[in-house]
Amino acid sequence: xxxxxLKRKRAKAFxxxxxxxxxxxxxxxxFWFYTLLCVIPLLLILAVSFSDEQRVQLNGYKLxxxxxxxxxxxxxxxxxxxxxxxxxxxxxxxIVGTLVALTIMTLYAYPISRRxxxxxxxFTFIMFFTILFNSGLVPxxxxxxxxxxxxxxxxxxxxxxxxxxxxxxxxxxFFQNSIPPALMESAKIDGAGxxxxxxxxxxxxxxxxxxxxxxxxxxxxWNDWFNSxxxxxxxxxxxxxxxxxxxLLDIQYLxxxxxxxxxxxxxxxxxxxPSETARMAMAVIGIGPIIFVYPFxxxxxxxxxxxxxxxx
Amino acid sequence: MExxxxxxxxxxxxxxxxxxxxxxxxxxxxxxxxxxxxxxAPALIVLIIxxxxxxxxxxxxxxxxxxxxxxxxxxxADSPWVGWDNFKFLFxxxxxxxxxxxxxxxNVVFIVMxxxxxxxxxxxxxSLRSKRLAKFHQTTMFLPYFLSMIIMAYLVYAFLNPxxxxxxxxxxxxxxxxxxxxYTEPKWWPVILPLIxxxxxxxxxxxxxxxxxxxxxxxxxxxxxxxxxSKWRQIWSITIPLIRPVIITMxxxxxxxxFYADFGLFFQVTRNAGALxxxxxxxxxxxYQGFMVMGDIGMSSAAGLYQAVIGFVLVxxxxxxxxxxxxxxxxx
Numbered sequence: 008x009x010x011x012x013l014k015r016k017r018a019k020a021f022x023x024x025x026x027x028x029x030x031x032x033x034x035x036x037x038f039w040f041y042t043l044l045c046v047i048p049l050l051l052i053l054a055v056s057f058s059d060e061q062r063v064q065l066n067g068y069k070l071x072x073x074x075x076x077x078x079x080x081x082x083x084x085x086x087x088x089x090x091x092x093x094x095x096x097x098x099x100x101x102i103v104g105t106l107v108a109l110t111i112m113t114l115y116a117y118p119i120s121r122r123x124x125x126x127x128x129x130f131t132f133i134m135f136f137t138i139l140f141n142s143g144l145v146p147x148x149x150x151x152x153x154x155x156x157x158x159x160x161x162x163x164x165x166x167x168x169x170x171x172x173x174x175x176x177x178x179x180x181f182f183q184n185s186i187p188p189a190l191m192e193s194a195k196i197d198g199a200g201x202x203x204x205x206x207x208x209x210x211x212x213x214x215x216x217x218x219x220x221x222x223x224x225x226x227x228x229w230n231d232w233f234n235s236x237x238x239x240x241x242x243x244x245x246x247x248x249x250x251x252x253x254x255l256l257d258i259q260y261l262x263x264x265x266x267x268x269x270x271x272x273x274x275x276x277x278x279x280x281p282s283e284t285a286r287m288a289m290a291v292i293g294i295g296p297i298i299f300v301y302p303f304x305x306x307x308x309x310x311x312x313x314x315x316x317x318x319x
Numbered sequence: 320m321e322x323x324x325x326x327x328x329x330x331x332x333x334x335x336x337x338x339x340x341x342x343x344x345x346x347x348x349x350x351x352x353x354x355x356x357x358x359x360a361p362a363l364i365v366l367i368i369x370x371x372x373x374x375x376x377x378x379x380x381x382x383x384x385x386x387x388x389x390x391x392x393x394x395x396a397d398s399p400w401v402g403w404d405n406f407k408f409l410f411x412x413x414x415x416x417x418x419x420x421x422x423x424x425x426n427v428v429f430i431v432m433x434x435x436x437x438x439x440x441x442x443x444x445x446s447l448r449s450k451r452l453a454k455f456h457q458t459t460m461f462l463p464y465f466l467s468m469i470i471m472a473y474l475v476y477a478f479l480n481p482x483x484x485x486x487x488x489x490x491x492x493x494x495x496x497x498x499x500x501x502y503t504e505p506k507w508w509p510v511i512l513p514l515i516x517x518x519x520x521x522x523x524x525x526x527x528x529x530x531x532x533x534x535x536x537x538x539x540x541x542x543x544x545x546x547x548x549s550k551w552r553q554i555w556s557i558t559i560p561l562i563r564p565v566i567i568t569m570x571x572x573x574x575x576x577x578f579y580a581d582f583g584l585f586f587q588v589t590r591n592a593g594a595l596x597x598x599x600x601x602x603x604x605x606x607y608q609g610f611m612v613m614g615d616i617g618m619s620s621a622a623g624l625y626q627a628v629i630g631f632v633l634v635x636x637x638x639x640x641x642x643x644x645x646x647x648x649x650x651x
Contacts, residue, residue: 013468026550030550031446031448034446035450035452039385039456040458041456042456045462045463046459046520048474048477049462049474051478052477063422063483066483067483067487067488067489068483068484069485069489070485111362111365112362114359115359115362115363116360117358118359119359124352124355125352130359133363133366136373137366137375139628139634140374140627141579142370142373142376142623143624143626144605144606144607144610145610146374146375146376146381146620147369147376149376153391154372156389166368169362170362170366170369181424200354201355205358208356229467230466230468232467232468232469232583232587233583248467248469251470251473255469255473255476256590283483286473287473290473293469293470295338301465305461309461309526
């Protein structure tokens with residue numbers, strides 16, 4: 008009986024907050040329109056990448072290929088090495104970077120979450136201050152380039168992401184609010200040391216926040232191009248984002264080197280570089296993995312972001 | 320039972336003789352908490368490299384940097400102090416005013432739009448009858464937020480490419496309008512950039528505000544409906560006041576960063592086109608351009624420090640204002 012009344016009550020609550028049929032329709036139409044607005048630019052790029060180069064050059068980008076062609080992908084596949092290499096760089100930087108970042112940040116977050124740790128105030132401040140005061144590009148660049156001489160390494164692509172104060176404070180707040188102190192207390196009484204308590208009690212309970220922070224780190228690392236722009240010369244490891252950036256400025260960056268390009272030219276003198284469509288095909292290859300993993304991970308991203316909005 | 324015994328056993332140990340007390344306490348402190356310092360060491364090292372060395376390095380704004388040694392630290396020590404000279408040069412140019420104006424104006428527009436559209440979309444989501452459809456729309460709307468700025472640049476380029484972009488080649492001919500050379504005409508970008516910015520970010524803000532709205536107790540609305548309050552009235556008198564803390568926090572975070580521009584947006588999406596600088600050059604791109612392209616280390620480090628200090632003051636000030644108005648909503 009109680010369940011039926013509860014159900015009825017919930018149904019009523021639902022109906023109370025509901026808008027009228029007419030406005031519901033209007034809102035629906037609005038959202039379908041907006042969803043189109045979000046998807047069309049991506050479809051446009053997809054369509055152009057499958058279009059015939061000459062038609063595109065002549066008539067412009069179209070949402071539906073005037074003449075279907077795989078020429079752009081054909082061109083990219085012929086010279087596949089740079090793209091595969093870039094994928095390798097991006098994957099390595101993203102995976103290793105995320106793992107290291109999560110480890111380092113979690114290890115820092117735990118002590119400053121403990122109320123009985125007497126230096127927690129000062130160490131929290133050391134972290135928090137990096138949010139308030141940002142030293143800017145020039146000294147940051149000089150420290151890495153002329154201080155540590157890390158240009159053209161993969162480390163320089165990861166290290167700026169190793170510690171992000173916002174995430175550290177997020178994890179700390181989770182430790183503070185969601186791990187029952189009694190649990191840690193009892194572990195200690197059972198003779199577990201601080202490290203053991205941390206690894207066997209605290210970490211397993213913190214998987215939700217670690218998943219969210221880890222995914223945010225993954226996204227930041229995968230999407231990063233700024234550090235490449237600063238520290239990577241054409242001889243260095245080129246991530247997929249950076250290669251896309253260079254290709255947008257100059258299509259020749261899609262080829263591993265000019266020799267490969269001239270070899271193609273020699274084999275077929277009439278060969279015309281499918282610059283516009285190949286560029287968009289490159290973008291499709293770059294966007295691809297994001298689109299595929301996005302629906303699965305979106306939920307965790309959202310939890311991470313909404314948890315982050317709640318101050319601690 | 321076990322716990323009781325343990326606490327009982329612990330009590331007498333806590334009261335040893337006074338002379339020994341200090342020493343044993345100290346020892347037990349280090350054996351208990353020493354591991355904490357080890358745990359924090361890796362992050363501290365990274366922080367020193369990423370943040371604290373550059374923070375001290377920011378003082379190059381007061382130096383005339385020389386490059387005699389390959390080491391930054393050596394150069395830093397060797398270079399002569401020049402006081403405020405770099406800042407004087409910076410503020411004598413018209414650029415200083417231009418970049419400050421652009422950064423502030425764009426950010427003000429962005430903050431206002433993020434607020435209005437973010438809350439607006441969240442309210443609309445909340446009133447969609449079908450929760451599954453709401454989820455679906457939320458997913459697609461959030462998509463642009465996950466795309467890198469490089470991809471944003473590609474998307475925008477596909478629309479605005481002057482020769483074959485879809486705007487000039489398809490949309491404008493429909494209306495019979497003349498094509499526009501987007502990447503050389505600065506006057507259009509104060510419209511384009513806010514549109515792109517809201518397209519990219521609205522999903523993020525809507526999701527955050529929606530989470531706050533969903534948390535509101537239904538009974539408020541039930542009572543209001545019984546009292547005959549209209550939907551509009553309910554939004555203004557219940558929803559908005561109850562999500563106010565989140566609105567304040569989100570807006571405050573943005574105001575604190577009002578002196579920082581989204582480098583990717585202004586650098587990638589405009590393709591860093593020099594012809595557009597009048598309306599697209601912001602402090603961040605100016606520093607990059609001056610330093611990496613022109614190699615003018617004095618002026619760009621001065622601009623960087625100017626940004627850092629004013630930005631810092633603005634965070635503190637905005638937080639202080641909120642503390643005065645409602646203490647609970649302040650960030651710190």
